[in-house]
Amino acid sequence: MVQVILINSPTNFPDGKEFIVDATSAPPLGILYLAAYLQQQGVSVKILDPYPQRLSLEDILIEVENEQPVIVGISSMTPGIRNAVIIASAIKEKFGNMPYIGIGGIHASCDISFIERYSVFDFQVIGEGEITFHEIVQCVLSGEKLEKLYYGKQYPDIDDLPFVDRELLGGIRYVGPHDASEANKRETASMLATRGCPFECVFCSKPPQRKKVRNRSAKNIVDEMEELAKKYGIKHVDFIDDNIGLESEWLIGLGDEILTRGLTMEWSAQMRATDAKDEVFKKISEAGCRAIFFGIESGSERIRNRIIRKGVRDKDIINATNLCRKYGIESNFYLMMGFPTETKEDLKATGDIGIRTKADIIGIHLTKILPGSKLFDIAVNEGKIDKDITDKFIRGEIGTDWTSAWPTYIPEGLTINDLIDAKKSAYRRFYFRFGWMLQRYYSKPIRIISDLKHLRVAANVLLFGATKSAIDSRLKNL
Ligand code: B12
Numbered sequence: 067m068v069q070v071i072l073i074n075s076p077t078n079f080p081d082g083k084e085f086i087v088d089a090t091s092a093p094p095l096g097i098l099y100l101a102a103y104l105q106q107q108g109v110s111v112k113i114l115d116p117y118p119q120r121l122s123l124e125d126i127l128i129e130v131e132n133e134q135p136v137i138v139g140i141s142s143m144t145p146g147i148r149n150a151v152i153i154a155s156a157i158k159e160k161f162g163n164m165p166y167i168g169i170g171g172i173h174a175s176c177d178i179s180f181i182e183r184y185s186v187f188d189f190q191v192i193g194e195g196e197i198t199f200h201e202i203v204q205c206v207l208s209g210e211k212l213e214k215l216y217y218g219k220q221y222p223d224i225d226d227l228p229f230v231d232r233e234l235l236g237g238i239r240y241v242g243p244h245d246a247s248e249a250n251k252r253e254t255a256s257m258l259a260t261r262g263c264p265f266e267c268v269f270c271s272k273p274p275q276r277k278k279v280r281n282r283s284a285k286n287i288v289d290e291m292e293e294l295a296k297k298y299g300i301k302h303v304d305f306i307d308d309n310i311g312l313e314s315e316w317l318i319g320l321g322d323e324i325l326t327r328g329l330t331m332e333w334s335a336q337m338r339a340t341d342a343k344d345e346v347f348k349k350i351s352e353a354g355c356r357a358i359f360f361g362i363e364s365g366s367e368r369i370r371n372r373i374i375r376k377g378v379r380d381k382d383i384i385n386a387t388n389l390c391r392k393y394g395i396e397s398n399f400y401l402m403m404g405f406p407t408e409t410k411e412d413l414k415a416t417g418d419i420g421i422r423t424k425a426d427i428i429g430i431h432l433t434k435i436l437p438g439s440k441l442f443d444i445a446v447n448e449g450k451i452d453k454d455i456t457d458k459f460i461r462g463e464i465g466t467d468w469t470s471a472w473p474t475y476i477p478e479g480l481t482i483n484d485l486i487d488a489k490k491s492a493y494r495r496f497y498f499r500f501g502w503m504l505q506r507y508y509s510k511p512i513r514i515i516s517d518l519k520h521l522r523v524a525a526n527v528l529l530f531g532a533t534k535s536a537i538d539s540r541l542k543n544l
Contacts, residue, residue: 068110070203071135071165072097073126073153075146076117077468092256092306093240096171096195097141098230103196106228109203113234126153127160136164136206139199140187141171144271144437145468148460154186166206170195170218175273176438177456181214184460193218193275194261196227220275224261225286229293255294256304259287259320259335263308267363268374269402269475271438281316284323291324291331302356303333311341318346321353332356334396339378342386351393359398360386364405365419366412373405380423387423396426401492403485404433404475406444410484417492424505428496430489430527432482433475445475490528497524 074094094115101111112133114121121129130138138157142150154167170191174180181190189212191198198218205212221227232255240256262279263272294300311317324331334357342358360383364370367380390397399420403413420428435445437456445451451473458464465471476482496502498521 068112068133068135069207070101070104070109070111070137070139071130071133072101072111072113072139072141074113074115074117075140075142075150075153075171076115077143077145077149078117079122079149080117080120092304093230093232093235093238094141095230095256095258095306097139098232098234099227100139100141100170100195100199101234102228102230104200104203105231107200109200111234113236115235115238118238118240119236123153123156127156130157130161130165134165137166137168137203139168139170142169142173143171144173144176144456145472147173147456148462148466151184151186151460154184158186166212168199168202170199172271172273173437173456175275176271176436178215183457188212189214189216191216191218193273194220196221218275220278220280224280225283229290232294232298253298253300254302254304255298255300256306257287257290257294258282258307259305259310260307260312264312265309265338265377266375266440267361268405268440268444269363269433269436271436271442273438279312281313284316284320287320288323288327288329291329291333292327295329295331301331303331305333305335307336309338309341310335311337311346314341314343314346318349321349321355324353330354334359336361337386339382339386342382342389344389344392347389347393347395351395355395357396357398358386358390359400362399362419363402364408364412365401365415365417365422366408369405369408369412369416373407380419383419383423387425390426391424397424398427398429399425401428401430402433403430403488404477406441406448406475406477408477408480410480410488413485413488414491417488417495420492420496421499421501426506428492430492432485432489435473435475441475445473450475493524493527497521 074097097113101113104111112129114126114129116126140150140153150169154169157165157167166188167186168189168191169180169187174190175192178192181187189202192215195218198216202212202216239253260279260281262276264277264279291303294303332354335355336359339360339362361376362370362378362383363374363376370376370378387397401416401419403416416430433441435442435451442451446453452458455464455473459471474482474485476485
């Protein structure tokens with residue numbers, strides 16, 4: 067028996083037949099942090115991650131019956147919010163008022179009135195959860211009345227947070243979100259070195275609470291990396307921070323700490339191209355950084371800076387890829403298609419930017435209009451999305467599969483097919499290029515094997531307009 071069950075609401079429940087952990091699957095660090103903190107305070111916790119653990123709704127109810135928790139906390143991104151309501155409703159229907167059911171995570175943080183609309187939940191937490199969720203557990207254990215809505219208190223010094231306890235994941239091996247080519251077959255774990263992001267990119271779903279940036283100390287981060295290596299045999303860390311490079315001196319300090327302690331792990335991280343500096347890249351390369359993921363978003367400076375408000379110039383991107391090449395770091399571009407005022411020429415520029423700046427890898431997403439983003443408000447004003455789209459999605463009125471149901475931003479004068487064609491054309495031009503293969507081969511011959519995977523993704527996009535996992539999820543819903 068445990069006092070608390072935490073559930074990572076799945077975008078899809080596993081179908082129970084063939085099961086392959088989604089290539090982009092990553093451990094739910096949010097509820098792992100909640101669990102680690104609760105355990106440190108003496109509260110017993112179990113984590114359910116239904117998709118990789120292959121749990122059906124019925125299995126979740128059996129877990130609740132067996133464990134008899136006083137609280138079930140459900141964490142959800144917008145893609146999983148329909149299933150969050152389904153899970154909560156099933157628990158309420160079967161068990162009545164005990165356990166209490168709470169909702170937190172990024173969707174709840176961006177949708178303040180959620181609790182007023184979904185009374186099946188007893189409480190909602192906006193923003194960071196550790197301190198506040200523990201206070202809620204204490205309230206329940208001492209029989210005090212709960213509020214409906216809580217604003218999560220921010221942890222003052224994130225060095226004091228306990229490391230996440232990966233044993234709670236029940237032995238599931240997650241691939242790691244970065245999927246950096248050489249790290250695939252290795253043991254990979256994702257980690258956070260910072261919290262928060264000060265920028266306001268138009269597409270990004272972010273509650274105001276997440277604006278403030280806090281860094282862990284180099285010592286504290288490397289302690290966790292060492293623990294990952296010793297305890298779980300991890301050889302590669304994916305830092306999933308919004309931007310690891312905001313403070314150059316701090317990042318150089320992290321590199322120094324890794325080197326001083328003789329850690330031989332490899333790692334990858336996400337960074338803004340504006341933060342690429344020679345002394346930083348030299349240090350992080352020596353300290354095991356093998357891949358950097360840059361949020362480039364658009365190949366058109368106008369779209370990137372006037373519309374997305376990214377504040378990254380073409381020359382920053384060229385500098386960043388040059389430094390990557392100089393120090394043997396793989397440069398990966400996150401690109402997006404589907405922004406206000408975007409034209410076919412802008413889309414072509416997005417397809418060209420990786421070629422122009424000699425990126426190693428590109429990945430393109432069509433822009434989903436996420437609640438909590440500025441783009442959501444723009445799209446509502448333009449009549450492109452209903453303000454109550456979340457409720458329509460939850461009720462199944464626009465379809466139940468996130469990938470196919472949730473609207474993409476389609477610029478005026480263009481169609482969804484224009485976006486798909488531009489994406490296909492970009493993949494074809496980037497990957498099916500002799501120059502790309504040569505560039506990859508000369509930078510590291512061994513990569514040619516893992517590069518076949520990128521070619522497979524590109525081939526899927528060319529044939530079907532989407533990556534294999536997106537196609538699978540569409541097929542499942544037919
Ligand atoms: C790592 C990551 C992933 C990983 C795994 C995520 C996971 N399982 O946790 C992968 C690569 C799989 C992924 C995929 C996607 N992601 Co993602 N991802 C992230 C990223 C970079 C970090 C998440 C994280 O670990 N944060 C750190 C932890 C500590 O914070 P947290 O999760 O918010 O948890 C804290 C609080 O929210 C709260 N809390 C959380 N849960 C609960 C529950 C309760 C009961 C309580 C009380 C409190 C509470 O307490 C926690 C600790 O303080 C975020 C950006 C970001 N900075 O958050 C985007 C982000 C979550 N992703 C996003 C998106 C859009 C996606 C995709 C849809 C993208 C796509 N093209 O397909 C997919 C959807 C995947 C799916 N399930 O279908 C959006 C979500 C927006 C939204 N409204 O839902 C984000 C916010 C990026 C953005 N800024 O737009 N993602």
